[in-house]
Amino acid sequence: MKYLTMIAALAFAGSAMAVDCTDCHEKIDVAVHTEAEATLATCNDCHDMGSAHELDMELHMPDMSITECADCHE
Numbered sequence: 426m427k428y429l430t431m432i433a434a435l436a437f438a439g440s441a442m443a444v445d446c447t448d449c450h451e452k453i454d455v456a457v458h459t460e461a462e463a464t465l466a467t468c469n470d471c472h473d474m475g476s477a478h479e480l481d482m483e484l485h486m487p488d489m490s491i492t493e494c495a496d497c498h499e
């Protein structure tokens with residue numbers, strides 16, 4: 426399932442590769458973020474992700490939860 430999702434996304438995005446967040450960040454603490462019920466729509470309540478990263482909204486849905494990120498990102 427994990428790999429099927431990734432392959433589908435990569436096919437959809439052409440040559441785009443999913444970014445490995447841990448290249449630059451601490452590994453996301455999934456427990457903390459699940460408890461906070463974090464979704465893409467709420468990241469910026471606690472972070473300033475919008476000013477550092479631009480998300481391709483054909484790949485990213487506002488209601489995506491933090492556990493779904495790992496389908497494509499480390």
Ligand code: HEC
Pocket residue numbers: 444445446447448449450468471472473474475477478498
């Ligand atoms: C090439 C390096 C790089 C990669 C890869 C990267 N980021 Fe970032 N990110 C940054 C920089 C630089 C900032 C702005 C400075 C800062 O706040 O640390 C930032 C800021 C953020 C912030 C806001 C931090 C805050 O507390 O305001 C979030 C959230 C974030 N990134 C999430 C991600 C996620 C999720 C991924 C993986 C999909 C990712 N980043 C991949 C470099 C990167």
Ligand code: HEC
Pocket residue numbers: 446449450451452453454457458461462463464465467468469470471472490491
């Ligand atoms: C309820 C507040 C809250 C929400 C909402 C939230 N976070 Fe966080 N996040 C935190 C806290 C607290 C930490 C741990 C402290 C830190 O490293 O800044 C953290 C840490 C992180 C880190 C590691 C920080 C680093 O620079 O290494 C990333 C990446 C991150 N969050 C991404 C996200 C993303 C993506 C979303 C939206 C899907 C999100 N967060 C939503 C509170 C939140």
Ligand code: HEC
Pocket residue numbers: 430431434435438441442443444464465477478479480481484485489490491493494495496497498
């Ligand atoms: C279906 C696969 C998929 C899922 C699920 C997914 N992403 Fe991504 N994401 C990608 C791909 C592919 C890219 C890079 C290509 C692009 O942005 O066009 C990307 C890019 C990003 C970037 C931009 C990094 C940069 O270089 O600035 C951030 C931040 C990010 N994603 C965060 C998230 C977060 C947070 C979640 C979970 C809420 C998530 N993604 C879920 C596929 C995915």
